[in-house]
Amino acid sequence: MKKTFKIYAVIFIVVMVILALLEVNKKETTNWRKNFNIHEKSPFGLFVFNNEAKDLFKNNLKKIEQTPYDYYTQHKKEVHNIIVIEKELDKESWKKILDEVSNGSDAMILVSHAPKDISDSIGYHSSDISFEEENVLKLTDKKYQNDFIKLDKFPSGRGFSYIKPNVEVLGKTVEKNNSDQANFIKIRFGKGTIYAHSEPLFLTNYYLLKPGNIKYAQDVFSYLQDRETIWFVENDTKVSRFFMRFVLSNPALKYAWWLFLGGLILFIFFNAKRKQRIVPVLEPLRNTSVDFVKSIGNLYLQEGDFHDMMAKKAQYFLNKVRMDLLIDTQNLDAEFAKKLQLKTGKNIEMINEAIVLIRKGQDPYAHVMKEDLTRLNKLLDEILK
Structure with a gap:
């Protein structure tokens, strides 16, 4: 012990x-994953924006953890504002949002990737417009010309490669070596309006904590009317x-x-x-059949009766041919040799030599030597292999 x-x-x-x-x-270690989680204090979480959102929307903000489909199926709402920030939604939820906009609500969609059929129905195509490591987001309205934000950490480079003629461009991505590309647009949809922004990264902790950057975010959301705003966030029930x-x-x-x-x-x-109790060692049962065969073999060798051994080997072989290969062994002639050759695929000369030795073993008056027995045993084993 x-x-x-x-x-x-x-x-x-x-x-x-x-x-x-x-x-x-x-x-x-710093977690640089773009999680867009309202509780995450990592660089690309939304903890800061979540804390500032109440003041930004004048305490008229409601966070919903359900999907838009579930929420609007259960609730009938008057016209309101809708916010979606880099959230994966099913197509039925997108359709519910479009239905609300058609009835007069406004939606602020800040996602880098939207389902193609949804974006097509709204009136734009999104794609990669930049591969630069840094770019600047600016608004086109002159009253916001001094408000911009510089993205110097992992910008998505997403923008709108095609927009319909009736779509108004509200913001652009500006780079030194490329022409300006639209990243913030306004689309009239039914009785309401959709605002689509392809770079939600500016709302994350890393950028909002930099001096002056909060002004750009305020400018973007200023396009929404002063009324109840519903923000669809991730479900907090995922917490362990x-x-x-x-x-x-x-x-x-x-x-x-x-x-x-x-x-x-x-x-x-x-x-x-x-x-643990000692486990006794049990000897395995011996195969006495093998010992018996060895004893019989030694007896025949000692007696030197090669003729009898050769006859028994031939008898065993012919019985095997009848049972396994279904060949008649009554006449060991050319026809028998041909059938055996077809069934086994062995050389015909080998089969003919084996037949000669089998007949010799069956002849009670034939003189059999040890070499004959050895040769027959080798041939028959090779044929049945």
């Missing part, structure tokens, strides 16, 4: 030292309800938990192994 305890102690100390070194040398979520969310507690589980498993493993 003392030896086992020492093993546990050494393992525990080694693991603790490794965890301590990992914790000391751990570097905080697991009872261990607090422990697992804290690095120190998480390491302690996994260390405890690892130690428990090691203890169970070693303890069970030490107390």
